[in-house]
Amino acid sequence: MGGRLDRIDLKILRLLQNNGRWTNAELAETAGVSAATCHRRTQRLFDEGYIAQVRAMVAPRKVGKGALVMVGVVLDRSTPESFAAFERAIAQLKFVLDCHLVAGDFDYFLKIRVGDMEDFNRIHGEQLIALPGVRQTRTFFVMKEVVDNAPLDF
Amino acid sequence: MGGRLDRIDLKILRLLQNNGRWTNAELAETAGVSAATCHRRTQRLFDEGYIAQVRAMVAPRKVGKGALVMVGVVLDRSTPESFAAFERAIAQLKFVLDCHLVAGDFDYFLKIRVGDMEDFNRIHGEQLIALPGVRQTRTFFVMKEVVDNAPLDF
DNA sequence: GCCGCCCATGAAATAATCTCTCATCTTTGT
DNA sequence: ACAAAGATGAGAGATTATTTCATGGGCGGC
Numbered sequence: 001m002g003g004r005l006d007r008i009d010l011k012i013l014r015l016l017q018n019n020g021r022w023t024n025a026e027l028a029e030t031a032g033v034s035a036a037t038c039h040r041r042t043q044r045l046f047d048e049g050y051i052a053q054v055r056a057m058v059a060p061r062k063v064g065k066g067a068l069v070m071v072g073v074v075l076d077r078s079t080p081e082s083f084a085a086f087e088r089a090i091a092q093l094k095f096v097l098d099c100h101l102v103a104g105d106f107d108y109f110l111k112i113r114v115g116d117m118e119d120f121n122r123i124h125g126e127q128l129i130a131l132p133g134v135r136q137t138r139t140f141f142v143m144k145e146v147v148d149n150a151p152l153d154f
Numbered sequence: 155m156g157g158r159l160d161r162i163d164l165k166i167l168r169l170l171q172n173n174g175r176w177t178n179a180e181l182a183e184t185a186g187v188s189a190a191t192c193h194r195r196t197q198r199l200f201d202e203g204y205i206a207q208v209r210a211m212v213a214p215r216k217v218g219k220g221a222l223v224m225v226g227v228v229l230d231r232s233t234p235e236s237f238a239a240f241e242r243a244i245a246q247l248k249f250v251l252d253c254h255l256v257a258g259d260f261d262y263f264l265k266i267r268v269g270d271m272e273d274f275n276r277i278h279g280e281q282l283i284a285l286p287g288v289r290q291t292r293t294f295f296v297m298k299e300v301v302d303n304a305p306l307d308f
Numbered sequence: 309g310c311c312g313c314c315c316a317t318g319a320a321a322t323a324a325t326c327t328c329t330c331a332t333c334t335t336t337g338t
Numbered sequence: 339a340c341a342a343a344g345a346t347g348a349g350a351g352a353t354t355a356t357t358t359c360a361t362g363g364g365c366g367g368c
Contacts, residue, residue, distance in 0.1 A: 016210035034318045056170035063308035094307035102294035140256035153248035154217035
């Protein structure tokens with residue numbers, strides 16, 4: 001078996017993406033191979049990094065993080081040091097789910113989860129605009145989560 | 155035990171969020187309770203919806219989805235029917251990871267995973283601008299994923 | 309075409325883990 | 339302080355993961 005994924009591997013990956021709690025026996029039957037083979041395949045998918053991790057997806061509203069906010073950020077200067085400083089600082093902020101350097105009208109796009117708008121307002125004033133090199137931010141409150149964190153299609 | 159989460163529940167939730175493959179015995183030891191109690195706690199967290207699902211996080215680059223794009227969308231009309239039609243259509247598009255109705259300069263924000271820029275360009279021309287009621291889109295190619303899908307902080 | 313090597317496969321045995329039962333203990337309300 | 343309700347841990351039994359081993363299929367060399 002070379003480095004690529006065959007039909008069976010893809011099936012296992014897709015099944016585990018939709019439900020990481022399948023027993024090996026169930027996986028095996030659905031994928032159409034024996035339990036032993038399925039187990040080896042799955043282990044290989046982990047070992048070779050196809051599955052980065054398995055995560056319990058905690059329901060945000062259940063733990064008081066029901067509000068989602070997208071934030072566009074523009075920095076003062078477009079120097080490597082400026083970018084690096086911003087990125088170092090953002091990594092400390094636990095409420096930041098996504099932070100991406102983008103091409104376009106903004107330098108960075110953030111996806112942030114907080115309890116509510118008031119919560120965000122405080123965070124915005126105390127932490128976001130205080131980040132190193134931030135010239136301006138544009139906030140987009142999410143009014144409805146149509147699709148959030150859909151599984152990867154491959 | 156009432157409807158709220160105590161210190162043990164939170165610990166279990168956080169552990170499972172970081173690694174959904176802990177054995178119950180390991181979870182129990184780390185959380186500081188017996189295996190039986192840990193098992194019951196965990197099952198309750200599932201039953202009561204604190205854990206929406208357990209998902210294997212597939213490495214995007216490993217399955218040919220290494221390119222990330224953020225897209226802002228503006229619709230022609232701001233009517234409920236227009237929004238509904240757009241949302242119905244977007245749910246069919248498997249490459250859309252996030253789709254959020256936002257307040258601000260855009261109506262919707264999309265997070266999309268594709269193979270590469272060429273791939274996106276085709277999809278943009280063939281599928282995105284063809285979505286019902288779309289007046290304009292603004293594309294932000296992600297040049298660097300600083301933080302992607304960080305675990306929830308609670 | 310034939311042979312030999314390599315590697316993947318499945319059945320079965322073993323080891324580990326989960327899941328439930330029960331007696332005990334803690335908490336809560338009166 | 340007492341009774342009821344619920345949570346807990348130890349252990350038994352059931353389930354599941356993981357390894358071992360013999361077999362079969364594909365591929366290259368001759």
